[in-house]
Amino acid sequence: MKKIDLVEAIILAKKSKGLSWESIAAELGASTVWVTSACLGMNSMSKEPAQKLCALLNLPDAAMASLMEYPTKTWDQSIPQDPLIYRLYEVVGVYGETLKEVIQEKFGDGIMSAIDFSLEVDKEENPKGDRVVVTMNGKFLPYKAW
Structure with a gap:
């Protein structure tokens, strides 16, 4: 599963379950900022939090490996518009x-x-x-x- 597909799956599952990043982080026993960053593909998770996240959000089996994969940290170099x-x-x-x-x-x-x-x-x-x-x-x- 590609990181971009993983991020989309996580966001869709989060929305459908009515969860907040804070509640997801609490379930994983980790920092809200770190969990959010990992869910957005900018950090990797070790096995235990990845398993918890997959179970919590009912993510497909392929999500586990993608969550544990080391990311390439890149971002758009132009001035952000948001x-x-x-x-x-x-x-x-x-x-x-x-x-x-x-x-x-x-x-x-x-x-x-x-x-x-x-x-x-x-x-x-x-x-x-x-x-x-x-x-x-x-x-x-x-x-x-x-």
């Missing part, structure tokens, strides 16, 4: 250099890992309008000289 994704792109465009400067001033010359990494999305209720709280937590990886 307003929410565009705003995140805009945040990096406006604050990317600032984040780089501050991170490297605090840690040295290196990068934040997107492999040893977690990402959480929370809602903060506020009388002036609810707030989106995005927390990225990545291991610092210093560049080395050789």
Whole structure:
């Protein structure tokens, strides 16, 4: 089963069962962001969560291997058009250099890992309008000289 077919099957099953990403993640005992990313084809699952997901969504047998397959992480290189994704792109465009400067001033010359990494999305209720709280937590990886 191709990843694109797997993603479509997952989304159709999720909708038909009236499930949320949060409820699916709770059933799997994992992070909502990670489960959603794996279901959208950007991460692989180990056997246990893949089995649980296939059972929960009544996915075909071929889905198991596709869920466990290592993904090729690619995305469209053009400027995103979806307003929410565009705003995140805009945040990096406006604050990317600032984040780089501050991170490297605090840690040295290196990068934040997107492999040893977690990402959480929370809602903060506020009388002036609810707030989106995005927390990225990545291991610092210093560049080395050789």
